[in-house]
Amino acid sequence: MIALSLAEIADITGGRTHDIPDPSVTVTGSVVIDSREVEPGGLFAAFAGEHVDGHDYAERAAAAGAVAVLAARPVGVPAVVVPDVEAALGALARAVVGRLGTDVVALTGSAGKTSTKDLIAQVLQNHAPTVWTPGSLNNEIGLPLTALKATEDTRHLVLEMGARGIGHITYLTGLTPPRIGLVLNVGTAHIGEFGGREQIAQAKGELVEALPTAAEGGVAVLNADDPLVRAMSSRTQARTVLFGEADDADVRASEVRMTPQGQPSFTLHTPTGCSDVTLRLYGEHHVSNALAAAAVAHVLGMSVDEIATALSGAGTLSRWRMEVTERADGVTVVNDAYNANPESMRAALRALAAMGGAARAKGGRTWAVLGRMAELGDESLAEHDAVGRLAVRLNVSKLVAVGGREASWLQLGAYNEGSWGEESVLVSDAQAAVDLLRSELRPGDVVLVKASRSVGLERVALALLEGEGEVAGR
Template identity: 75%
Template structure:
């Protein structure tokens, strides 16, 4: 973050200094200096967990359901925080505001506007985090880059990411999620993007939105917020998704299409999968072409790679440089097709960070490709927020597992997970190859008893299900007793006082 005195911070967020001896408030023309003392300067980063405090940081005290960040203010300052952003007086130097979340947004808006870095924002129903990781790895070759960690993509996580930027930052890559109409519009107001990427419109959170058309309306708010083409605005749109392609009419920015469609400016040809499920393709750009052999698993990453390539091309990278970077790119965020090879030859694929019908189907197809000639296990849990479509979507995923010849399906959890099992059995031809268990520990027990060398295990569910416990226990070959109990499920951008779950 760019350095700020406490007084400058208070002015920017509309707050007032508290507990800083001799410091003049901003409305009295203060300079942020105590008499005879150096000014209190915040050098960053901004944190919401006091355990992450480092000298010069700003601790944002967020209130929550179970704990309150204000209770950890003194501990944060003791550990080195220069000041606290709070809504009430605390036993530490602070700037008091009416709303800490709003203050973080205002601060991020100022920092982004001051830096002049190119802001790249992306959204979509699935693949956001994987694509964000790819974009970051490509742009790092073009200049200093800051990107969203994990899925910090909401009104708390996005400012925290933006506030990690420094004067040298050239690119800021921001993932944007939405829980309804207007959410992305609000995020783009905080960190106005010059390049906007829309990956797809699927069925994630369809229960909250009410239909794919409403999801498209919400995702399209990103391209509506872009500058005009004359001002350098660029909308990167998926040519293979009709609802995304149609967003071209909603933006004044220059439109760049990516996909396998013939009219896509950034296009993939000769798409193939290796025996272990890694995609390769020929990348075509307006300035040349080159071959890509990816380290990631699953054909769905081709579309993600093309979106990243489109952004990199806008940054001036050649087709050869983009292909080289994509071929070397890996996973930066945890629990997204995270592959662990055990000593006994068992492969664990931890894709348990989140799930929706589209990403579940993509993961199952990746499992089928990875497991050619090997026994495959799909350990699946509930997909949340599907509304009235929930039972039908879970049933369809169970049926797909059968059609893809997955060897064993283990559904974990409540009634929706039981629907996965029912769908598989109703598809026929399976008998005892599908089983429903009550919880993560039961799944661990089952798998530890039945896994054989060479098996491939996919673990996937919505974040709320905490099925990473299963994957981690199996990957670590943990003892059966309590193997999954030591891992506590958590959310993205979660502080001591606030859970900022990403969508």
């Protein structure tokens, strides 16, 4: 974070200093919400959570070197006491970003946000100092914490924005007003909470509504292949840049093909020329993510060759998202267990199918270890059934459905599509899945593990990799 005195922080947040002998003392380190992450010169923001109250760790934070605590009440150590810590954190982020004048790139979408954000970050950091959202910390707390990592040297600030309802993105864009807004897609993630795709589109489109006008430098980067996203051009006064495989896309791909290992390769076209790209990532769905990243980089002045080189060298930054590891015995584990929705589940299955050719050449099989997709509301049965059917259509060798009711719907879909033998099986929990896989896997097999975060299926992947050293994409 840029250096700010405690007096300035109190003024920005509407707070008052407490137990601070010298309000001119400056915060020079990071702002954190976990006392174990405090560094000398930093600021500890104390949140009262459901199970843990950060105020109880104020003394520990001070002992670790925190200059002060951002708190809702006096805590016995130097503190800026505010009416609402979350609101204060947001106000601090807004003030810091405003002072820096950094180019803010915000992105949202139903699927692929984190993977695309990681691609954008890796491409842009080849261009200029870049700060980006770690993992998927894309909410009212994670977003300002990311913004506060920016310093005077930061030129690009890349922020992932999530939404669980109308107005959420409007709030986030108020904290860190973007100049460039990217909308990836409108799918069915959280459809049970939103009520329908039209409502999801309404929420995601709040991002382009928050952009400056074209004359002020605002740019909306929109997916030309998603009708609901393309239509958002009417909701903004910013300049529109389209990406996708559509012929009229400003940034598009042609000659899309897959390597035998399941990695996409294509020719990237931008208004300034074309260049070949071969991604290190797995699955054809990453072509759209790469085009989105390329469109943002193009808007920010990178050449097509610079973009193509950076995309071809980019890897996976965030854990448990198509994280591919080959064991010593030749079994490949694809850990995509961070989260799941119907779109990302279908994309992962297609990626597994693409990897199947190389697996069969080595005498191996493809395994899909799948669990519940959460927050689908009335669409849950149909969506789980459809995923089970897709696994059969893609000739996945074996489906292992893990868990209760929703897992049974996955298996039922596979059964109704024609999986009548031992191609699909329902197991009760992650440990049962591990036991089954350990007894049946053979060299050359490829195992995909995927479910909503609440299911915790990463335990299956980690158990299969136990003793294999550091988990890392090859």
